[in-house]
Amino acid sequence: MKAAIYCRLSKEDEDKIGESESIQNQKSMLIQYAIEKGFDIYQIYSDEDYSGIDRNRPAFNSMLQAASEHQFDVVLAKTQSRFTRDMELVEKYLHGKFMEWGIRFIAVVDHVDTNDTANKKSRQINGLINEWYLEDLSTNVRSVLDHKRKEGLFIGSFALYGYCKDPEAKGKLVVDPEAAEIVKRIFSMALSGIGAHKIARILNDEKVPSPTAYKQMNGIHYHIAAKNRNVGLWSSPTVYQMLHNQTYAGNLVQGRHKKISYKAEKTMWLPKSQWIVVENTHEPIIDMETFETVQMMLKERTRSGAKGEIHPLAKKIVCGCCGSFMEQTGRQPRADGTQRRYVRCRMHQRAPEVCGNKNCTDMDALENAVLERIRAYAADYFDPEKVTLPxxxxxxxxxxxxxxxxxxxxxxxxxxxxxxxxxxxxxxxxxxxxxxxxxxxxxxxxxxxxxxxxxxxxxxxxxxxxxxxxxxxxxxxxxxxxxAQVSYLTRELVVLLVHRVIVSPKDPLTGEQKITIEWNF
Known part of the structure; x- marks a missing residue:
């Protein structure tokens, strides 16, 4: 009879048991057993650093393929747990496929032998115990990792773009000067009202390596799971995630997602309330005031204009009749070559019977009204002669x-x-x-x-x-x-100061239109 020998060792087994469970020890024991029983050894299959719950073990799957082709008659393993710790696989192969293929399974130490029908219940009990062991181990490991996260220790495999792992202090991050300059520039562009899509395009036009490409250029063996041919390019989601990540402000954010089950690789994102955030764990690249301002701007985010810049009053102008947002409806050329822009109630365009505000309002006039009001406040409350700027x-x-x-x-x-x-x-x-x-x-x-x-x-x-x-x-x-004169209106200024601009319908008799500005202060 031909016998296939299967050996497996995972990191948790190696740390727990040591040399007694080594691959070499398993091989020696099983070869000796095969000789004593008169089995011819077909092939030795060996998986190192693979968990018993993992279904993607290369040698394991290669052995199962050979078994399905009837290349051998017996599978030898030191224990049933070396073969698998997954109860579902125990039932599928030991009590299903192996019987169908005429394959006998023997676990030497456990005295498991599928030819012995009397110990089927023992095999099933062993399978349950092995699976419970993995479940307990997964829970313990997760508890340890969460404890480290709460202690402010970074446990990721790769540092966030802009940082490196501190070679002298495990679990600590230090600033990567070159990448940090790009991070600062991204936040600076966001502050000036440039949208994530245009920021990505600017970086790509200048051939700035993306975070993935940067890691690979610096010898870090980093690979993403998705099959993306454009890993060397910046994308708007990448920029958007960076702008939202307060790790750049010195607060370590971890535990944003978790595995659905210890049996599966798939993960799920957790609500923000469950993230583990520890403040002041490392040197910030972005000061907290800048970070919070960017968050306010992102919260008010809207689509960028034709030049990739967000209009200062975007999603701030509302109809005084129905409360809906007003949106740009057209342009009219001026004699000097510029264009006059107009806004109109979104609800009136879609359902005139709901909102009767049919008037178009000059966007430039709205901008000037807001700007003049800000200037008036600045003149009343701000004396430039008394200001000392560091x-x-x-x-x-x-x-x-x-x-x-x-x-x-x-x-x-x-x-x-x-x-x-x-x-x-x-x-x-x-x-x-x-x-x-x-x-x-x-x-x-x-x-x-x-x-x-x-x-x-x-x-x-x-x-x-x-x-x-x-x-x-x-x-x-x-x-x-x-x-102090506030020469022009910026998106940052509007987000910080203006809650909304309410545009009422024109008075049919006088033609006047009431503009009400609600402030954030």
Whole structure:
């Protein structure tokens, strides 16, 4: 008779039992048993670092395929749990398929033998005990991991983009300077009213590596489960998730999803109330004030305009007749080439019988009304001569820092491209690539370096000019006066100050239209 030997060892078994359950020990015992019983050994199948509940064990499935083809007569395992800890598989194979295929199963230590019909109940009891063991183990492991999460220890396999695992302190995160600059830039663009889709497009146009590509470029063996050919590109969901993640503000967020069952790999997302959040566990990349402002803007999010920017008053204008949102309904060209924009009640367009507000309202007039009201409040409550702005709060210096961050990134990128060109030349000299390949790839690198250098020159000129403009305290004071005048309306300003703008129908006699602004303060 031919016998297939099956051995398995998982990490939890190795930690718990040690050498006595090693693969080599199992092999030796089963080979000796086969010799004593006069079995010819067909093949030894071995799975290491696989749980007994796992149905995707390669050697296990290979053995089952050979069994279905009647390549051997007996399966030998040290214990029934080495074969499987899944009660469903016990019933399917030991008491089903193996009998159908004429395969005998023997577990040497457990004295399990499917030829002995008297111990079927024992096999079933063993199967239940083995499955209960896994269930208890899963519960214990989850408790330990949750305890670590609540202690503020990072337990993920890979650090969040913008951070690295601290090599000197297990469970701690440290800032990755290069990636952190991109994170800061993403939040800065969001603050200026740029939508997630356009942010992703800007990063892709500039060939900034996506989080997945960045990990792979830095030697981290990171793979995503989904079959996505565009892992090297930024996407709006990626940007949107980053903008929502308060880990960037120094608070560690974990436990956002969990496995449905210890038997399945599928996970389910948990409600936000069940997430484990521990504050001030690591250095923030984004200050909390900026993070909270971005959250307010995301909460008021709407579709971006044609240029990828969200209109300052988007989803803030409501009808005074029915309370529905008003939306842009058309444009009218002006003599100077610009376009006059209008908004109209959404409900009236869909159901005129419900709302009688048929008037179109000039969007520019609404913007000016809100802007003038903000200016009036600023004039009443804000004295620029009494304001002392620390350097980190100075908008000019913030813009200067953004430029410096971009300049640093571009110089680093250009240096990497030059290094790649040198390595490319060595590949050509070594015969690894031919002259045509070298020429094409070298030309691509040259164009990328040239583009980066052009932008570097522009940034350096802007920084030099800005440095001249911000040379003294008087210049800074003048900038404060300009800010107090609120020269234009921004999405950030509207989200922070304006609850909604109520537009009432025009008076049929006077033609006047009442505009009411409700504030957040």
């Amino acid at each position: 350097e980190q709060d100075d908008p000019i210096r913030q813009r200067e820092q953004v430029r410096r961050d971009e300049l640093k990134r571009l110089k680093s990128e250009a240096d990497r491209r030059r290094k790649a060109m040198q390595e490319l030349y060595l590949d050509k000299v070594s015969g690894l690539i031919d002259a045509v390949q070298f020429s094409e790839m070298n030309q691509t690198f040259l164009e990328e370096v040239k583009k980066a250098e052009t932008r570097i020159d522009t940034l350096e000129a802007e920084l030099e000019q800005q440095q001249e403009e911000t040379g003294g305290a008087q210049t800074q004071r003048q900038r404060v006066r300009e800010l």
